[in-house]
Amino acid sequence: MNMLSKKSIVDAGSLEPEDIELILSNADSFLEISRRDVKKVPTLRGKTVINLFFEPSTRTRTSFEIAAKRLSADIINFSSSSSSLKKGESIIDTLKTILSMNVDLIVIRHSDSGTVKMIDRFVDIPVINAGDGKYQHPTQALLDLYTIQKRFGKFEGLKVAIVGDFLDSRVARSDMDLFEKMGMEVTIVAPTMFLPEDYSEMNVRHNIDEVIKDTDILYILRMQLERQDRKFYPSVMEYNRFLTLDMKRLEEMKPGSVVMHPGPVNRGTEITDEVMDVGGTLGEKIAIEEQVTYGVAIRMAILYLILG
Amino acid sequence: MQEKAQILSENDIDRIIKRISHEILERNRGSESLVFIGLQKRGVPLAKRIAENIKNFEGAEIETGKLDITFYRDDIGKNIKPTAQITDISFDIEGKNVILVDDVLYTGRTVRAALDAIIDFGRPKSIQLVVLVDRGHRELPIRADYVGKNLPTSHNESVEVKLKETDGEDSVTLVVGE
Amino acid sequence: MAKNEKKNILIKSGTIIDPAKGNEFVSDIYIKDGIIAGIKENIKTGEDDAVKIDAEGLIVSPGFVDMHVHLRDPGSEDEETIETGALAAVKGGVTTVACMPNTNPAIDSDALVKYILEKSQDAACSILPVAAMTRDLKGKDITGMGILSETGAAGFSDDGKCVADSRVMYEIMRYSTQFGLPLILHEEDCFLSEGGLMHEGHYSSMLGLEGISSLSENVMIARDIMLARKSGARIHITHLSTRGGVEMIKKAKGEGLNITCDVTPHHLFFNDSYLTSFNTNLKVKPPIRSEEDRKALLSGVKEGVIDAIASDHAPHLDTEKNTTFKLASFGTIGLETLFAAAYTKLCLEEKMSISQLVNSITILPAKILGIDAGKIEVGKTANITVIDTDAEEEIKRESFISKSKNSAFIGQKLKGKIIYTISKGKLAYMSK
Numbered sequence: 067m068n069m070l071s072k073k074s075i076v077d078a079g080s081l082e083p084e085d086i087e088l089i090l091s092n093a094d095s096f097l098e099i100s101r102r103d104v105k106k107v108p109t110l111r112g113k114t115v116i117n118l119f120f121e122p123s124t125r126t127r128t129s130f131e132i133a134a135k136r137l138s139a140d141i142i143n144f145s146s147s148s149s150s151l152k153k154g155e156s157i158i159d160t161l162k163t164i165l166s167m168n169v170d171l172i173v174i175r176h177s178d179s180g181t182v183k184m185i186d187r188f189v190d191i192p193v194i195n196a197g198d199g200k201y202q203h204p205t206q207a208l209l210d211l212y213t214i215q216k217r218f219g220k221f222e223g224l225k226v227a228i229v230g231d232f233l234d235s236r237v238a239r240s241d242m243d244l245f246e247k248m249g250m251e252v253t254i255v256a257p258t259m260f261l262p263e264d265y266s267e268m269n270v271r272h273n274i275d276e277v278i279k280d281t282d283i284l285y286i287l288r289m290q291l292e293r294q295d296r297k298f299y300p301s302v303m304e305y306n307r308f309l310t311l312d313m314k315r316l317e318e319m320k321p322g323s324v325v326m327h328p329g330p331v332n333r334g335t336e337i338t339d340e341v342m343d344v345g346g347t348l349g350e351k352i353a354i355e356e357q358v359t360y361g362v363a364i365r366m367a368i369l370y371l372i373l374g
Numbered sequence: 375m376q377e378k379a380q381i382l383s384e385n386d387i388d389r390i391i392k393r394i395s396h397e398i399l400e401r402n403r404g405s406e407s408l409v410f411i412g413l414q415k416r417g418v419p420l421a422k423r424i425a426e427n428i429k430n431f432e433g434a435e436i437e438t439g440k441l442d443i444t445f446y447r448d449d450i451g452k453n454i455k456p457t458a459q460i461t462d463i464s465f466d467i468e469g470k471n472v473i474l475v476d477d478v479l480y481t482g483r484t485v486r487a488a489l490d491a492i493i494d495f496g497r498p499k500s501i502q503l504v505v506l507v508d509r510g511h512r513e514l515p516i517r518a519d520y521v522g523k524n525l526p527t528s529h530n531e532s533v534e535v536k537l538k539e540t541d542g543e544d545s546v547t548l549v550v551g552e
Numbered sequence: 553m554a555k556n557e558k559k560n561i562l563i564k565s566g567t568i569i570d571p572a573k574g575n576e577f578v579s580d581i582y583i584k585d586g587i588i589a590g591i592k593e594n595i596k597t598g599e600d601d602a603v604k605i606d607a608e609g610l611i612v613s614p615g616f617v618d619m620h621v622h623l624r625d626p627g628s629e630d631e632e633t634i635e636t637g638a639l640a641a642v643k644g645g646v647t648t649v650a651c652m653p654n655t656n657p658a659i660d661s662d663a664l665v666k667y668i669l670e671k672s673q674d675a676a677c678s679i680l681p682v683a684a685m686t687r688d689l690k691g692k693d694i695t696g697m698g699i700l701s702e703t704g705a706a707g708f709s710d711d712g713k714c715v716a717d718s719r720v721m722y723e724i725m726r727y728s729t730q731f732g733l734p735l736i737l738h739e740e741d742c743f744l745s746e747g748g749l750m751h752e753g754h755y756s757s758m759l760g761l762e763g764i765s766s767l768s769e770n771v772m773i774a775r776d777i778m779l780a781r782k783s784g785a786r787i788h789i790t791h792l793s794t795r796g797g798v799e800m801i802k803k804a805k806g807e808g809l810n811i812t813c814d815v816t817p818h819h820l821f822f823n824d825s826y827l828t829s830f831n832t833n834l835k836v837k838p839p840i841r842s843e844e845d846r847k848a849l850l851s852g853v854k855e856g857v858i859d860a861i862a863s864d865h866a867p868h869l870d871t872e873k874n875t876t877f878k879l880a881s882f883g884t885i886g887l888e889t890l891f892a893a894a895y896t897k898l899c900l901e902e903k904m905s906i907s908q909l910v911n912s913i914t915i916l917p918a919k920i921l922g923i924d925a926g927k928i929e930v931g932k933t934a935n936i937t938v939i940d941t942d943a944e945e946e947i948k949r950e951s952f953i954s955k956s957k958n959s960a961f962i963g964q965k966l967k968g969k970i971i972y973t974i975s976k977g978k979l980a981y982m983s984k
Binding site for chain 1: 754761765871877878879
Binding site: 098102103104106109370 | 458496
């Protein structure tokens, strides 16, 4: 019995505030389960979840897999590179095959924007978007929100700076949808080539130094070089000068502020080695590992709420 | 139409809890190796009160945990109970005598789920069950070791337990009809 | 329609729109042996002499001229053929089609122009082959435009592509002045548009779909206006999609340049907000642009800056559209919805007169192509379309005659239904 207001989770923007609250409030229980010696409850015994990954992914796939297993659901991984599903070999045919096996829920990742929305229209069972192209990655946005809730205990009025390749990032799009919905103030820090042609309606800065002292949450995007069809950004040196989080900038951040990143970090590009390995009070600012831990709890909560 | 009849008063409940506290000590020959686990949500304050009594009687500090059995229920998908409450068992139950505490024993399904859940935390020496009210109608072969009050009921009746910690007062009421 | 072949046709009491004369009147039309024999009130014929069409309350228009159609023949006959494309055309009231040369092989030799002309003999409507400007549409070697025009090419185009090399384009323009045929230009700077899937703007940013900037079209229109001014070529910008394009063409016309243009019904009908459904039938080139652009295109038609409306009928198989937005092919079919889509937007919403709409799909494109069509005249072969402007229809996939069903209009309610089409003197289409 689905306790969320919609069948599926396709994009962050269409999540109702009640759904967001339900997911976040349930996550605490699952966080506790994940800390037990026996990290498993029988809740979803007999349910079958399929991880349908048309794009390589280790982190998200593993996170969903652990989440499903801790709830005692059976989870099957189906990986297929998008390139083997070219024209003529329809995704719909692949789905028909999977649906004939009576699965209860599909987790999908695909390299092309909008594909999960298309699939959701086609199938009757719930679908969870685990990232599609440059469009959306709603479970990432939810785990980011949960991380912020854990750190700050509130959302309203928090200042978030999202730094990096905004244009090519599904994480940035999903985060922006949820962050703004929860009353946070979002600034995008990016060079022109990582912004839409017209960004006059957006709150944009080009240099991380303009936001570093004032921001509560510094959300650093992965420099997704693999998603750039043509390379327009001049060099890593140029990136380091204007956008990279280094020690000097970390020290300038205000007390209580945090650094987040969807992972994996390209050390030396978006964050320096030194910052990644820093300990002590400054090290406490880095919430990247928390995000991963909370990711499992959030995904357990989602699976439970949809299938439980 | 609803009719209500008070079964236990604040004083009754206080006496029962004291009596059960003594029984637990008697049966287990003291407080050594005892741990308490209260079932969410009214088993939690009951467990705390028993632990408090034992501390007063014997001076021993007994570890007390909370257990939510939402994820172990056998009726998941049949009822809407969206949000699970906190489970907090931050001590080792291996080899311990676990005293499981709940307010009302009815079909036995909640206790069945709780037994599954406890065993996921380790292998206790024994599990004993405390309930404030046993209203009968068991659907599983489960019985309580310590019973506050046996209260024969019919299916269209319900038992309403109120505790100061959760509801602002101590009382047990029998409610007839919807 | 075989049984009607020998019969004469009498169209009774229709409201005739004759763009050539610029008037509108109620009359009968008698067609004898395929030739318009009389246009006057109360024509009497013998009992069994003619098929009678009761056109009272209906519009009687010259058959439409669609100057931008992909018939996919030769090479992709699984998507469309000359025969099926012509049947789709007459269902849409179109009696003359100019077909684009980006077939396989491309129409870049006199043999291929002849192939189209011969295969079109028995087609339900007239088909005019547009030949390639460069060999195999590669944008490098100029085709034998002289021989091609002698063979019967109706114009030249590298449609689907844009000649990136400005020198080559300039020489094509200069050479074309020798033959007097129009150059039909698809304006797209392929470096600016590379990898793009939809209009670059708010929605592309929201949907994570790679954008195609309006600049991609505008830069090339600006270049070609300059080249045409110098060379004196007659250029026609096809499927115009941007506000900037409308403004530049308006200015160029103002200074007396020999430039014309057309727009598609889908660019007049949709804006990029429709793409939030990720409907692959709305993936077209040039892309469906912003509301601001759409408004500019509508004004462009109303003010006469935009001369013609053409469908850019682009058939694709289901396998090319039932896939991800990124992998899907560009294009929508449009022959069968040409009038209804344009009428619904321009006449019903924008209150443009129906005669102005009829001009833009009859006499004006005929003029651009330099052909004798788009008129109702005694002594000429009958090409006539009878329209019920009150009939409303929800467009359904099953209703298409075209071999491909990739219509952007599926699910839309359109007004203005083609009831009869008389093409090449014969009753070629009759609605059920």
